[in-house]
Amino acid sequence: MxxxxxxxxxxxxxxxxxxxxxxxxxxxxxxxxxxxxxxxxxxxxxxxxxxxxxxxxxxxxxxxxxxxxxxxxxxxxxxxxxxxxxxxxxxxxxxxxxxxxxxxxxxxxxxxxxxxxxxxxxxxxxxxxxxxxxxxxxxxxxxxxxxxxxxxxxxxxxxxxxxxxxxTLVLYYNKDIFDKFGLSYPRNGMTWDETYELARKLNRTEDGVSYRGVGMAMGAMFTVNPLSLQSVDPATGKSRFVSDDGFKKLFDNFARFYHLPGNGVDKQTAALAKQREMFDKEKVTAMFVNTAAFATSTYKDTMNWDVVRLPSFSESPGVGSQPxxxxxxxxxxxxxxxxxxxxxxxxxxxxxxxxxxxxxxxxxxxxxxxxNTFGDDIPYFQGKNVKGMFPVKNALPAPLTKFDSLALASLNAQFDQVIIGPKDVNTALREAAEDADKKIEAEKKKQ
CATH class of the missing domain: 3.40.190.10 (Periplasmic binding protein-like II)
Structure with missing residues (x-):
């Protein structure tokens, strides 16, 4: 191949x-x-x-x-x-x-x-x-x-x-937006439920500017998901989006952020590039889930930012993404x-x-x-919570197959349909599985 x-x-x-x-x-x-x-x-x-x-x-x-x-x-x-x-x-x-x-x-x-x-x-x-x-x-x-x-x-x-x-994945935030609305900054150790409640308070319009609570790099989030879910069963070559209830949990958890009033998306604003742009260029998104690498490569002095660990599910406190x-x-x-x-x-x-x-x-x-020496030689890291970016514990890695990327592409496309609407989660996961399985079978025939 x-x-x-x-x-x-x-x-x-x-x-x-x-x-x-x-x-x-x-x-x-x-x-x-x-x-x-x-x-x-x-x-x-x-x-x-x-x-x-x-x-x-x-x-x-x-x-x-x-x-x-x-x-x-x-x-x-x-x-x-x-x-x-x-x-x-x-x-x-x-x-x-x-x-x-x-x-x-x-x-x-x-x-x-x-x-x-x-x-x-x-x-x-x-x-x-x-x-x-x-x-x-x-x-x-x-x-x-x-x-x-x-x-x-x-x-x-x-x-x-x-x-x-x-x-790893972390949660960046724009301190100026929090200051503007008099809200406490995010902290290490937050759960997704706490992050949701915080995001709810940040979706508002002020002086003609529409601010958003949170954005996410969802492709990365699904691929190195904190539940260690495996996209494709290596034994059968079939996707696991329907057979593993964990995927519904991921969809339900992340989709709710985009269903908050003021944080909705369309085809354009759901795209990764636009999600990033609204955080680091337009500066209208208060929090953004991204990789730790962006702290050294992109953000620098682009805004008054800081960072905390990726929020965790309440039943697995401190567990971050897969590395x-x-x-x-x-x-x-x-x-x-x-x-x-x-x-x-x-x-x-x-x-x-x-x-x-x-x-x-x-x-x-x-x-x-x-x-604890992380970023000591980087001037613009000084005063930021970069040492807190390390999760208490990385999620264990899920086994890989060469078909994961095909399956994940189907999953991401269907997640967009959920957050843009009006597709429900169960239908989206079923159609993601069907599409992924067709792509995998077609790829196998090429070998």
Missing amino acids: DGKKTGFRNKRLVPYLAAGTALLLLAACGGKEKEGDAPGPQQGAASKEPVELTVWQTVLNVPEEQFMQEYGNKIKEKFPEVTLRFLPYAGKGSTISDLLAAGQVPDIVYASIGHVFFGILDPNLQYDMTELIQKNKFDLSRFDPAVIERQRLLAGGGIYGLPTSMD IPTYFYITNPSKKKEKAFEVISYLTSDEFQHYASKKGKYTVLSDPKIR
Whole structure:
């Protein structure tokens, strides 16, 4: 199957995954033999002979300069014997299929979880690192459990890639709107019910301007949903939108916000781009659910913003979205697996994760000391609640299939019909399931 047709192709999520990958690229290092070092491969265990490692990335149009700034320069400092050959993905002619056909086999692939089929599994490049992990006594317990579980699910209990950074969903808010109406700011630990009541108070017209309580990046919300719902049953290849009651719970919960008087949408305002624009450009939406990456990439000084954790369901307090991790993978054809593992494990070390965290890269490690350095080197983060963006607990990841993007596209389209009206939730979910199943069957026939 053509790799371009697999992975998360949901148009409403891809910008977030791409942003999360491109902007959270710097992740990092290992253990505790000495201050700043993490348990990983024994220092000096791999050869110090000069070696070239070829790296291919799956994010469209990330230039070599950015890769070197975020990863390569630190790798060169740590491993002067390593020469990095960077292969950018720039569309036609530079896909993994194109590279393999030309005999250019990368040693390392780095990709967000949304690109794992396109970049790793479809071209059959996956390599289980378990033996290298055991040989080098690499400590997986240091990581956020959700990002390791994601790999366990992909590899049937093994590990194809080591996580280097991640993204998550958070709730941004415009402080000026809250000040204007004399309302208390959102706080960490809110439930969706509390957020709904707050949003209700913010849908109003003042001085000819219509303000909205809340907007959401719904594509991302469904894909990394906090209930860990699986879109497609891997055993049957059928969507689960009707068979799993959790999807009705998601629809009911999120649709009610758009049914509040003053927060209704039409075809234009339901679109993701317009939802974002009303928050960060028009500045008429008070709260907006988006990825944490947007704090470093887009918002900056665009408004008087702050941020809190994603609201949670009352029965699972503190549980956020599923994480959106980026992994570095060793390819199966590589003849340089030992050195590649040494380099990748450095990118998960305490030393590098601490460095990256200060620059606004969301760490994959559980160590609160590293999490508490998040954004320390970013001037416009000062005074903001960015350290509170980390959920108390990430939602466990749902197993992936290569058909998830097809199913999610159907789900998102039907959700729009619910919030625009007049379609009811049960009908929408049934039609989403029917549409998804047809698309999946058609895709299977192409294989």
